[in-house]
Amino acid sequence: MSIETTLVSRVNEILKGFDEYWVDGVLNKPKVIDAIKDYDHKLLKALLSDEVIKETYSTNVEGAIIFKQEEFIDFFRYKDYWNDSYTRYSNEIGLANEGRYLRYNTDVVLNFPYKDTVLEGGMKKDDSKREEIYYHSILAKEEIDLLFEPKVLANPKRYSINNVEEVTDFSENDNLILKGNNLLAIHSLKKRYAGKVDLIYIDPPYNVKSSNNTFLYNNKYNRSTWLVFMQNRLKAAKELLTPEGAMIVAIDENEQAYLGVLIDEIFPNYEKHLITIVHNPRGIQGTNFSYTNEFVYFIIPKGKKTIIDRKLSEDEISWSPLRNWGGESRREDAKNCFYPIIVKDNEIVGFGDVTPDDVHPEKNEVVDGYTYIYPIDASGVERKWRYARQTVEQIKDMLKCVESKDGILDIQIGKDFGQYKTVWQDPRYDANGYGKQLLGKLVPDNPFTFPKSVYAVYDCLYAVVGNKKDAIILDFFAGSGTTGHATMLLNDNDEGNRKYILVEQMEYVESVIVERMKSLIHDDQLKKQNSSFIYAELMEQNSSFIRLIEEATEESELEELISDIKENAFLNFKVEIDRITNEDEDFKSLSFNEKKKVIIASLDNNQYYVPYSEIDDSTYGIGEGEKSFNHSFYQGGMKDE
Structure with a gap:
């Protein structure tokens, strides 16, 4: 008997002792889940009295038994506790008959595990601060391949000092701002930019545990999930780098050590240097220390002179x-x-x-x-x-x-130059004056509370590409667009032709990043060196439904969405879509948020965005101008997948 069969059997046996969780002999799963979420003392004590359950779903921290609540709920929610559950096939890949999986025991289950942290990684809403924002979906290899195929780039526009216009082609000299899931965007960029990017600078979610959350990204999820989230993106991004290319990753003390181990694993033939930057001289209050600094990892090819000499200020010479x-x-x-x-x-x-x-x-x-x-x-x-x-x-x-x-x-x-040191301290690195206040002048009423100092980013970029006037610079956690701003300053300083690629999936891409770069185009203090840019979006498909589901606040909204989804969305064949209705007692008994999760699970993971391979499908209504732009972008690259 498998461990999963044993767990199912033992959990069922324990739950039989709780009459309040059964209705006419049928287990009320939502009520059990609510009790687990509320840490019901009696139920947890009964579960942890079983050694198999205790060993599987708890951990011992200095003598204290910690129950793995989310893991147990995931197991309990999706395992086969009764035969007529509409979710009974959600975790299985196997044999099917007439469109439905064969009902076989759990001794043999064909699984292709892939912790992707992609499918709920859209982070469309700033206030969706769930404790765990990603669910580890089980995907087959062919599903992964389809998920990561290049996507159609929609609504391309070129912003220049003269105007904004629709664009039908893409050139080597174009800067690019791209809206969409950043992992899927990286895989799309590979078609054109594999082996061509000179520098990747990213400022990812810090996964902070304190209230001093300086990012609009969700920073509240498990370390293991955060590391998988980062691993998938770093591995994919590495393929974009030139042989001499480098990566820079900003981070704080919370995940710095763990990120360092991950970098060692992904970049075995690279040097890893940890730099301290004093970015908040006033300090952020902690229990024992007031933090004034954060960290930056420089990941550079081993044995090569990648970091150029630093220019010294007059008082340093x-x-x-x-x-x-x-x-x-x-x-x-x-x-x-x-x-x-x-x-x-x-x-x-x-x-x-x-x-x-x-x-x-x-x-x-x-x-x-x-x-x-x-x-x-x-x-x-x-x-x-x-x-x-x-x-x-x-x-x-x-x-x-x-x-x-x-x-x-x-x-x-x-000597007006010298080797960079490992501690950087300069008044220009102050994230308040040269981050928040500077951004406020360019984009009033923006939502950012603590954006990076543009000069801290400028000096990071300069250290690697200060002598490469044609460098391509990528930031796939673009945030407020500071990397694009710093690239423009570099070009302004030496009349360079460096190009930036900014990827961001939050809804403020147009209201903040695009507006910031537009303001810089019209800044009289800049020379407008390579200042125009193209804005485009990964063309949404099922992801548009997900956004509407997440935004829904009323049962009536969900009912309308269910009808729309059944008629127009690409559906997950593992879910019995006809069961997702309030006429179904199981579905009706779910909480509002549980219903949202089930509806999202009914959508085909691979159809979140429209694949470029489907660009000629009339179903999507893609215009000739967009087709021309996509062909120019993807077929103009030197790298074939």
Whole structure:
């Protein structure tokens, strides 16, 4: 007998001792579920008295027995407790006869487990803060393949400084803002961008347990689910990177260590560097410490020089004489290091030739308004410059002319670059001033309470692609669009042509991200370097019904939706759709939220969005302009799946 058969038998045996859960000999499942959710002491005590149930659905934490409530409810809700349940086939893949599964015992069940954390990952509503937002659906391999096929991109528009217009083609120079489930979007992007992305920067849900929730994403779900959620996205995104490409992941202390282990597993041939960024100098109050920082993982190819040198601010530069001093610093120690540096109006304008051995100049010599400065010290000793004549022009930007109190000019050197350190602290990283307030000026009345400082993101991007003016940068947790803003600032700084791809699935894509990038297009302080962008959406199919189900607040709304779904939606053949009606006693007895879950379960998982392979199906009413855009986007890529 299988463990599942044993569990079913033992749970049934225990429940027989509770008359309040039975009606005319039929178990009232919703009432049992409500009791479990309310942690009914008598029921839990009875369940945990059974060693098999206790071992399967509890854990011991320092002597305290913790009941795995959600796992038990999932098991109880979907296992076969009575023969006429409309959910009786929801967890099985197996043999069927005339459209229905064969009724066989649980000794043999063909399962293809895949914890996808996709199907309820839409996060359409900010206030849907359930404790566990993803359900681990069992999907067959062919279902996974179909689920991850490229999707139709709907309603494409190009936003430029001049206007907004419908677009029928996509080019290599286009920036892209994409609305839709980000894992499905990543798989769609693979068709065009596999092996082409230079940098991925993401700021995912931090899964915080405190009230200091700085994200609009749901941050309240189990760590194991969060790690699966992240694993699937990181694995898929990795395929988009060039061989030299890097990934940057922002995170806080709550999941930092666990994320690090996951990164080691997914990126075995990469270096992993953990950087601390002080983003909230005022601190977030904790029980014992006030947190002022968060973390950023830099994931870079092993053994390669990926991180460029950091530009130092003026107050960080340490200046010293270009003239050598001490041992082996005289002119005769390196004759090609004795030459004049030419200055006009205290600015370096050129370099003279190496001075002949028999010429002994003064430290400063003025000729036709130009001052020729030699490496001679205050005692008149002829020394040498620290750079030979053949290399000094390469470091001209590191030099400056200084004047002493007695009017003597000299040359100093100061490195304006240096290696990045592992702790970043700068007033510009303050998420209040350069995140929230800055976003508020660009997009008034936006819902974000603590968006990233654009300069913190800018410096992260610069560290990897500061010298790659044509880099492609992807952010599939786009949030308020800070990565796109930072990319524009990079291009503005060096007249680059970097492209950004922003993916976001929340409803504020157009009201916040698009509006932010539109505001930047019309910002007079920017040079408009590669500022236009294309906005498109994964074309919804069943996902539109899911949104309506989640938004429903009345029984009458659900009844109307059920009728619409039965007529127009793509249905899950495992669910007996005719049983989903209030005329059915089992369905009628469910709570309002339980009914929502059952209706959502009736929808075909693979039809949440329209596959690109179905673009010519007249059922979807896709116009010729949209078809042209999709063909341009998918067939224009260099990578074939």
